[in-house]
Amino acid sequence: MENTIAGYFLNFPIFQAIAETLGVGLTAFLIFFAFAGLFTVILATVGGFGTIAERKISADLQARIGPNRVGPYGLFQLIADGIKMISKEDIMPRSADKFLYYLAPFLCIFGVLCTVAVMPFSKNLILSDLNVGVFYAIAISSLVGVGIFLGGYASNSKWSLLGGMRGASQIISYEIPVTLTIMMIVVIAGGLSFNTLVEAQAGMPWNWYIFHNPFTFIGFFVFFISTLAETNRAPFDLPEAESELVSGYHTEYTGIRFGLFALAEYIEIFVVSAVSVSLFLGGYQLPFNILEGTLPNELLQFGSLFLKTCALYYVVIWVRWTFPRLRVDQLMSICWKYLTPIAIFNLVGTAIWVVAFDGQSMFQLFFGSGAH
Amino acid sequence: MSNQTLNVFMPVAIMMVIAALLFGGALLAAYLLSPSKPGGNKDLPYECGEEPVGSAWSMFNVRFYVVGLIFIIFDVESVLMFPVAAIFKKMNELGNGTYILIIFLSFISVLLEGIAYCWKKGDLDWVKSFSRTTKTK
Numbered sequence: 001m002e003n004t005i006a007g008y009f010l011n012f013p014i015f016q017a018i019a020e021t022l023g024v025g026l027t028a029f030l031i032f033f034a035f036a037g038l039f040t041v042i043l044a045t046v047g048g049f050g051t052i053a054e055r056k057i058s059a060d061l062q063a064r065i066g067p068n069r070v071g072p073y074g075l076f077q078l079i080a081d082g083i084k085m086i087s088k089e090d091i092m093p094r095s096a097d098k099f100l101y102y103l104a105p106f107l108c109i110f111g112v113l114c115t116v117a118v119m120p121f122s123k124n125l126i127l128s129d130l131n132v133g134v135f136y137a138i139a140i141s142s143l144v145g146v147g148i149f150l151g152g153y154a155s156n157s158k159w160s161l162l163g164g165m166r167g168a169s170q171i172i173s174y175e176i177p178v179t180l181t182i183m184m185i186v187v188i189a190g191g192l193s194f195n196t197l198v199e200a201q202a203g204m205p206w207n208w209y210i211f212h213n214p215f216t217f218i219g220f221f222v223f224f225i226s227t228l229a230e231t232n233r234a235p236f237d238l239p240e241a242e243s244e245l246v247s248g249y250h251t252e253y254t255g256i257r258f259g260l261f262a263l264a265e266y267i268e269i270f271v272v273s274a275v276s277v278s279l280f281l282g283g284y285q286l287p288f289n290i291l292e293g294t295l296p297n298e299l300l301q302f303g304s305l306f307l308k309t310c311a312l313y314y315v316v317i318w319v320r321w322t323f324p325r326l327r328v329d330q331l332m333s334i335c336w337k338y339l340t341p342i343a344i345f346n347l348v349g350t351a352i353w354v355v356a357f358d359g360q361s362m363f364q365l366f367f368g369s370g371a372h
Numbered sequence: 373m374s375n376q377t378l379n380v381f382m383p384v385a386i387m388m389v390i391a392a393l394l395f396g397g398a399l400l401a402a403y404l405l406s407p408s409k410p411g412g413n414k415d416l417p418y419e420c421g422e423e424p425v426g427s428a429w430s431m432f433n434v435r436f437y438v439v440g441l442i443f444i445i446f447d448v449e450s451v452l453m454f455p456v457a458a459i460f461k462k463m464n465e466l467g468n469g470t471y472i473l474i475i476f477l478s479f480i481s482v483l484l485e486g487i488a489y490c491w492k493k494g495d496l497d498w499v500k501s502f503s504r505t506t507k508t509k
Contacts, residue, residue, distance in 0.1 A: 003380060004382075005383070033386055040390050086402045086405050087405045087406055089406050113387060113390070127383040128380050155417065157428055158424075158428045159418065160428070161428045161432075168440075169435075169439045173443060187460045187476075192458050256402035329499055332439070336442075336490075336496040340487060341487065344483060347480060348477065348480055359461060
């Protein structure tokens with residue numbers, strides 16, 4: 001229980017008082033339920049704002065104005081979009097596989113949201129710090145690939161099938177560099193739980209794992225490129241390539257089901273950016289922990305993670321509107337002939353570095369261990 | 373399963389329930405608010421405005437299955453490597469650094485051998501070049 005959010009909040013007197021009347025188990029359950037709901041709402045809002053950010057930033061990059069009618073600066077566009085999607089008719093192709101067609105959007109949103117259970121928003125604002133946290137995140141987020149493939153397959157439309165097949169092969173291929181790069185960080189940190197990984201990066205930015213050794217520096221870019229492909233972002237948006245495959249795997253989806261696919265995609269970008277921030281960019285760590293151990297400190301840490309993640313989110317959108325889309329064969333050769341060998345090289349290099357220099361980072365070696 | 377394990381995995385289960393609730397809630401809202409006027413040709417699969425020709429569930433490029441097979445090999449390999457990676461630091465601190473490094477590198481060499489074999493066989497090329505296939509024949 002001590003590695004969970006309920007374990008943290010049960011230290012407060014007010015929750016102890018509640019626990020005395022309701023019992024510890026029920027209080028813990030309520031805390032979990034409240035925070036799981038809160039995180040879900042935050043992420044759904046972030047996903048909604050992601051669609052606006054995408055349109056606003058793309059407009060900015062192309063010297064346009066972008067959506068500006070609904071609310072100030074078009075900020076309420078997400079509400080308008082949501083209402084529109086909810087009030088559209090839900091059509092299913094008559095020749096579709098009914099069960100799989102209904103299952104596909106569920107798997108997408110389920111896989112994305114369940115990753116949040118181990119996301120470290122701050123030291124204690126983490127629903128559950130599983131001792132297999134990173135592994136769980138890799139495993140549960142691959143459900144999204146299944147959802148995309150099923151969405152493409154079940155629609156019984158040629159465009160969807162092409163998109164689904166491409167999506168499946170792309171997502172499983174790029175999982176290899178992602179897994180190997182995460183393993184590199186695990187070798188340095190010596191644990192699979194997210195808090196172990198982030199706690200080891202405490203302090204100044206030079207303690208971040210991206211600056212730990214030259215291999216992790218390359219590794220960050222391998223990870224970033226692979227996650228772009230994992231989330232089907234341009235230049236790797238082949239599964240939904242709108243200029244060749246009408247709309248790819250969700251061609252036949254209308255109304256709220258299409259909306260859920262889109263929401264899952266935008267939440268996934270945020271979650272994946274947050275994972276890369278936690279692995280390489282210090283996660284929730286602040287340079288100065290003045291308010292150590294208090295609730296405001298947790299909120300500051302949350303803000304730190306949120307800011308870094310939003311910066312990465314901006315880069316993801318920036319990349320989308322800058323680079324042209326790849327061909328399928330280029331996509332596969334980038335994954336198998338470049339990223340995977342580079343990731344293996346990084347893994348070997350990091351393992352040798354850890355043994356040779358006793359786990360010290362570059363800065364500790366250059367400036368002595370006083371650089372902590 | 374101990375009580376401790378249950379407690380740590382409880383939020384995961386709750387998160388799953390919440391994800392299902394979000395999905396169900398969105399569908400319920402859509403069910404209540406959206407019109408339902410079946411009929412016409414709107415439930416035909418989209419094929420650029422033409423009547424769809426045949427089913428989409430037909431034969432597909434075998435390359436996708438090869439990619440799937442290669443993925444399975446690498447994924448199983450990386451699953452086996454995770455425990456070694458997780459105890460790597462501790463073993464190094466205990467002074468068994470060289471020992472664990474040799475184990476780790478032997479795992480990776482199997483992985484490298486696999487990728488080299490696939491590369492040599494041309495399974496990593498999306499389009500197998502015509503000249504190569506004729507040469508091997």
